[in-house]
Amino acid sequence: MNKDYLPKEIAIYQAVIELFEEGADINNLTVSEITARAGIGKGTAYEYFSGKEEMIAKAFFYNGEMFCRQLYEGICNEKTLYDKINFVLLTMEQQVPRANCIFRLIHMLSDNSSLSSWIKELLRKKNLFGEAPAEDVIRKVLNDELNGRDMPSEEKMAYLVLSIYSKVFCYGMMLKGGRFEQTEQKETMRKLLNMGICREIEEILSMQ
Amino acid sequence: MNKDYLPKEIAIYQAVIELFEEGADINNLTVSEITARAGIGKGTAYEYFSGKEEMIAKAFFYNGEMFCRQLYEGICNEKTLYDKINFVLLTMEQQVPRANCIFRLIHMLSDNSSLSSWIKELLRKKNLFGEAPAEDVIRKVLNDELNGRDMPSEEKMAYLVLSIYSKVFCYGMMLKGGRFEQTEQKETMRKLLNMGICREIEEILSMQ
């Protein structure tokens, strides 16, 4: 995996992510800050990247890849659909800063910024599109669940994916926004969301 | 309404929104561009705003208010819940650029940028929080629907709001991302989303 990435490259990625998690605004991040944090010379960064934009875009992309991979591995360890979804929601609750990076990445995609172009380019290179990496995970989970049952139409699948994605994503956004501060609130909401998702899957699948 | 806003103030707001809709990146918008588009002198803008950030934040906030107001008026003209939701989804399909401004506003809230602080400050001044303006609308619609029925617990209300909000928001995001290109695709998705929302409301309300 990481064989694909050179050490200095990763140092830059981590520096960017750390700075972001510490509250920096990516649009005001400076190359000096990044390289100082990464512990390398300013000029060195330019041996690996064409410019600041590439550093930041790739950093978020890299981080997104790692996060999705971990998430997917965690999901695979769970048996039931309910537990899988619960794992995802819990992970988001527990790893708010890491999740924020993902949200920022998704937001970036709908910026008109040049970071947006970079991210889209990176997704294209991996044959992925837009929210696709998350969508991919959801589709895999749904396919596992469908095992032995009738495959619903593509429209219904797309709807299910959107429905699940939207709930998970917006729950995460609201967590970040500081809603649901108390633990019980989160727990209740998590259960309602999970039940809602499971119920909807059943309903869609039972439509003939 | 607009009595609250001075003409030059509005000129700035419109300039910012126009530039954004034409593809400008808000983080690279310059005061020169904004005032040139607004047709006023650069110095004049500083008579009305403390700085660039305030101009942009308030422009998006103003635009969001106007959009929500229009949306709410449209909703009020519809009778059934299904039609109300359909109206919202259709509006988003038909007014992608305007909707984008709203999405950008929502994204801004989870930036670490100073624009984010400004928006939060503005929301606070209006006693609103986070996604609250949208949430407000949803709550009003739900309350209309609940008329004469048992009020569900606050947790369930919060869940319903999140569920509805998330579907509408993420549908809009995907529209912007270029998914659902064909008209029939959009129509099918719109119906499925609307049915899903209505079904869920019924289910939550029927839980004792």
Next chain:
Amino acid sequence: MNKDYLPKEIAIYQAVIELFEEGADINNLTVSEITARAGIGKGTAYEYFSGKEEMIAKAFFYNGEMFCRQLYEGICNEKTLYDKINFVLLTMEQQVPRANCIFRLIHMLSDNSSLSSWIKELLRKKNLFGEAPAEDVIRKVLNDELNGRDMPSEEKMAYLVLSIYSKVFCYGMMLKGGRFEQTEQKETMRKLLNMGICREIEEILSMQ
């Protein structure tokens, strides 16, 4: 004349020329140095010029124009051809630093530098080419001399111009290079050059 030039523009031109005359290498001149010397803000320079190159190229061009104009006025005050040429050679002896700017300008034209492109562009805008401004002056002087005599062929005229230009130019170059240090040396050389030029004109004109 100077109505064509704004005060800050001239301030930049003079700063560049002064710095050059003080021994600065134009390729290592910095915008900071130039604007500091001109007594204006760094940013201000960019209100008048697209970049450093334009500042320097236009400065030398402006200086060249002024020098040629003065030279031409001086020439017009002299009666005989001999006195005219003597005036030019003397001027070069007495105003070595100013003359250097002209030489540098001429050298610039055969650089592959971007300054070269700028200068060529400026000459083109004035419908002049290459060494043409100097050539122009020489042609005017020759025409005065020819008054009432047969006009030689264009080839011969071109040759005369080249011959006169080359002697004057290379004498200037050698002066700059520190040759002919003693006053008598200069005087002898000046006389020989002047006689050579006059003799050659006579010879060419007397060829049938």
Next chain:
Amino acid sequence: MNKDYLPKEIAIYQAVIELFEEGADINNLTVSEITARAGIGKGTAYEYFSGKEEMIAKAFFYNGEMFCRQLYEGICNEKTLYDKINFVLLTMEQQVPRANCIFRLIHMLSDNSSLSSWIKELLRKKNLFGEAPAEDVIRKVLNDELNGRDMPSEEKMAYLVLSIYSKVFCYGMMLKGGRFEQTEQKETMRKLLNMGICREIEEILSMQ
């Protein structure tokens, strides 16, 4: 000859000259470009030269030496003064790129650049001054011509050298500048120049 130069040294010289002939601006030449073209490592160049300036200055100096040597050999093969001069003018016409390097070298001498200092230093080491290498050749040719006649005064010799040098040099400059595009134009000019030079030599020598 080349025993004086190490292979890597020559590789650098040729790289610099090639890049210049291909249109590079010497002031924007980078060490990377030079060493890449020379086919040696960047660090290696620093084993042979103290820095970039030395590389470029010595490259032009080396090239100048080679060119002058070849030119002188060619001149020696010609019998009459007219043919010798014709050979020089023809060589310049036919080898414009090579000649350009010489002109650039001469221009460099009147720069205030550090390259200028290097060139001057190199000339000093060879007991030569300024335009001296070219002057040397001219003096030799003149001495051959004077064989058996009265030696003119040093002033007159200096004048003759300047006169010849200036015509040849400025003709080359104009060739480079794109004047005299047609073959016949060049031929006519060459003849006029050559005749002018020969005539002047005769006149100076016949002055008692």
Next chain:
DNA sequence: AATGAATGAGGATTCATTCAT
């Protein structure tokens, strides 16, 4: 109140040079 010329702090980027291998 309205303006826009002037400003200079700030930051991205380049590239000559070094030095560990």
Next chain:
DNA sequence: TATGAATGAATCCTCATTCAT
């Protein structure tokens, strides 16, 4: 001896903000 990865000083240029008019 040969190398090229790493460095950071140096410099161009942008643009938010001010202030004299």
